[in-house]
Amino acid sequence: MQPVESDHVTIPLVPTGNGSAGETKLSFSGISYAIARRHGPKQVLDQLSGTFRSGRLAAIIGPSGAGKTSLLNVLGGFRTRDVRGSILINDRELSAGSYRTKVAYNTQQIALLPNITVKETLEFAVDLRTRYGKSKVRKRKTVEDVIALLGLDKCAHSQVRVISGGERKRLSIAQELISEPKIMLFDEPTSGLDSEASYQVVSYLRELARQDRCVVSVVHQPSSDLLELFDDIYVLSSGRCMYRGSLDGMIPYFENVGLVCPQYYNRADFVLKITSPSKPEISKVYQSMHQMESIVDNIQTKPKTKLSKLGSQYPTSHWHQFITLTRRSALSTIRNYILSILRLGGLILLGAMIGIIYYDIGNDASKIISNTAFLCISLALVVFINAVAVVLSFPMEITVLTREYQANCYSIAAYYFAKLATDFVPMIIGNACFHAITYYMTGQPVELDRFLRFGAILLLTGWFGQIFGLFGGSTFSIQLAPFVVPVAILTMVLFGGFFIRFNELVPFLRPLTHLSPFKYAFEGVAQSIYGFNRTDLACSAGSDDARVCPFQTGDQVLAMLDMDQADYGVDVGGLAVIVGVMHVVVYVCLWVKVR
Numbered sequence: 202m203q204p205v206e207s208d209h210v211t212i213p214l215v216p217t218g219n220g221s222a223g224e225t226k227l228s229f230s231g232i233s234y235a236i237a238r239r240h241g242p243k244q245v246l247d248q249l250s251g252t253f254r255s256g257r258l259a260a261i262i263g264p265s266g267a268g269k270t271s272l273l274n275v276l277g278g279f280r281t282r283d284v285r286g287s288i289l290i291n292d293r294e295l296s297a298g299s300y301r302t303k304v305a306y307n308t309q310q311i312a313l314l315p316n317i318t319v320k321e322t323l324e325f326a327v328d329l330r331t332r333y334g335k336s337k338v339r340k341r342k343t344v345e346d347v348i349a350l351l352g353l354d355k356c357a358h359s360q361v362r363v364i365s366g367g368e369r370k371r372l373s374i375a376q377e378l379i380s381e382p383k384i385m386l387f388d389e390p391t392s393g394l395d396s397e398a399s400y401q402v403v404s405y406l407r408e409l410a411r412q413d414r415c416v417v418s419v420v421h422q423p424s425s426d427l428l429e430l431f432d433d434i435y436v437l438s439s440g441r442c443m444y445r446g447s448l449d450g451m452i453p454y455f456e457n458v459g460l461v462c463p464q465y466y467n468r469a470d471f472v473l474k475i476t477s478p479s480k481p482e483i484s485k486v487y488q489s490m491h492q493m494e495s496i497v498d499n500i501q502t503k504p505k506t507k508l509s510k511l512g513s514q515y516p517t518s519h520w521h522q523f524i525t526l527t528r529r530s531a532l533s534t535i536r537n538y539i540l541s542i543l544r545l546g547g548l549i550l551l552g553a554m555i556g557i558i559y560y561d562i563g564n565d566a567s568k569i570i571s572n573t574a575f576l577c578i579s580l581a582l583v584v585f586i587n588a589v590a591v592v593l594s595f596p597m598e599i600t601v602l603t604r605e606y607q608a609n610c611y612s613i614a615a616y617y618f619a620k621l622a623t624d625f626v627p628m629i630i631g632n633a634c635f636h637a638i639t640y641y642m643t644g645q646p647v648e649l650d651r652f653l654r655f656g657a658i659l660l661l662t663g664w665f666g667q668i669f670g671l672f673g674g675s676t677f678s679i680q681l682a683p684f685v686v687p688v689a690i691l692t693m694v695l696f697g698g699f700f701i702r703f704n705e706l707v708p709f710l711r712p713l714t715h716l717s718p719f720k721y722a723f724e725g726v727a728q729s730i731y732g733f734n735r736t737d738l739a740c741s742a743g744s745d746d747a748r749v750c751p752f753q754t755g756d757q758v759l760a761m762l763d764m765d766q767a768d769y770g771v772d773v774g775g776l777a778v779i780v781g782v783m784h785v786v787v788y789v790c791l792w793v794k795v796r
């Protein structure tokens with residue numbers, strides 16, 4: 202395995218498919234992709250064939266909607282459903298896992314965690330994307346080499362959220378380089394960049410190609426200067442290939458079919474103009490393309506094979522993935538000051554506020570309604586804070602998860618458990634602070650067992666809030682989740698037994714109470730405070746008059762709440778079951794979302 206030298210950096214290369222470090226070739230033939238629609242299928246890609254070779258930088262160009270991204274999705278292995286045709290690397294059809302190690306696909310959407318630095322991003326990428334057996338020294342060297350190659354030295358220690366658009370693009374390319382792929386696909390790496398930055402990015406791609414990689418990029422309306430950087434061009438229009446071959450051969454080819462590019466005209470603009478679906482020239486070009494197939498076709502067609510669904514041969518073990526993702530997630534969470542403050546500070550502040558509002562009412566028989574309101578509002582706040590903290594951060598993370606999962610870096614289970622583990626610690630700390638403050642300030646019975654029973658219910662409730670936030674974040678869009686999650690929580694609170702007693706609900710709604718975590722939580726905290734042989738409450742109104750203090754024993758309060766038959770153990774069990782089921786639901790939602 203020979204390293205390939207560039208001007209100033211050395212990037213070691215992985216062996217090619219046949220074990221030699223020779224030319225790498227990505228060939229595809231008969232690629233068709235149709236989308237089923239109610240009014241008939243839409244042919245997005247139509248019998249596409251071609252070959253991209255290492256050492257050469259290739260561009261895919263074409264009018265908007267031509268199918269450029271779709272083709273790249275197919276070649277990158279991101280789209281396999283409804284696709285026909287064959288893809289070969291060095292004339293061999295590879296197993297799914299092997300394919301993924303050789304092909305890196307940089308999608309248009311940049312998915313990076315904002316609160317970790319450029320260098321850390323690459324270090325985590327090395328840990329997740331390189332196979333076992335690579336020493337720490339080699340990993341560090343790989344990161345340093347990639348940083349140097351893509352000119353990221355100046356921003357290496359800056360957090361991703363502050364770096365420029367061009368640097369983000371280059372960082373996202375750098376991440377793909379970590380696994381030392383032989384074939385790299387880029388979808389519009391210059392979108393959103395000014396001409397200078399675009400030129401810089403494409404120059405880097407050219408550099409990568411010159412390092413014996415096969416590099417293919419979709420480019421949208423490239424300037425003349427930018428186009429010059431490419432060696433080969435693949436022109437698409439309405440899902441069909443209009444030209445494939447060298448850049449220099451493109452204009453003569455169109456001249457051959459009677460389409461002459463005016464002098465001093467940008468070649469890319471000319472090609473986009475004549476391949477626009479609304480232009481009559483397009484059918485002429487397409488017919489000609491078929492007649493001249495033998496001239497430009499350099500495909501070695503193989504028997505058609507079905508594109509297999511990509512498998513899951515991860516570079517590292519599940520345990521290693523879990524540890525690395527937990528470290529990354531913890532770092533990202535700690536650096537997300539606003540969310541940390543909202544979560545921890547918010548619960549402490551709200552605890553103090555609740556403590557002041559309901560100050561010392563816990564043992565007062567004349568303030569039982571207020572005390573039960575305190576119990577209910579505490580549960581609702583704990584769920585809200587924990588859910589909202591996750592809803593706000595998760596949609597950003599899910600783009601990173603989707604991209605890294607599709608790039609076969611790790612399993613969904615590893616990510617999921619790492620996420621749960623990272624979020625669990627701030628949840629416990631925040632809940633414990635809230636509990637201690639409110640329990641003490643509101644004057645609840647100073648008995649350790651009651652304190653712990655109440656705390657256990659609050660912990661499960663906070664846990665529910667966290668998993669419900671994950672459910673909202675993984676199921677709904679970022680616009681919808683912050684609306685749907687609080688509304689759903691409020692609805693569940695309604696069925697908790699405080700705002701309406703269970704026996705007063707209309708009969709057909711009563712079964713719904715069993716689905717509300719607040720039913721179990723409210724019953725549980727009410728049992729903790731008023732059950733377990735609670736000593737009689739004092740009547741601060743100074744009178745034992747039943748009109749001022751109608752309920753002075755714990756049992757009377759529970760009977761008033763229609764909870765005298767409730768069982769603390771059942772409530773803890775009910776909450777635990779709901780939390781458990783929600784974990785399974787969220788896992789399935791994540792699985793569906795990222796696939």
Ligand SMILES: Nc1ncnc2c1ncn2[C@@H]1O[C@H](COP(=O)(O)OP(=O)(O)OP(=O)(O)O)[C@@H](O)[C@H]1O
Nearest residue numbers: 236243245263264265266267268269270271272421
């Ligand atoms: N999932 C889908 N459902 C319906 N239509 C789709 C889907 N995916 C792609 N298409 C359609 O297929 C065509 C090709 O889409 P694609 O995104 O590949 O084009 P493109 O050449 O990359 O376009 P652009 O340059 O505008 O990004 C478009 O007409 C698009 O609307």
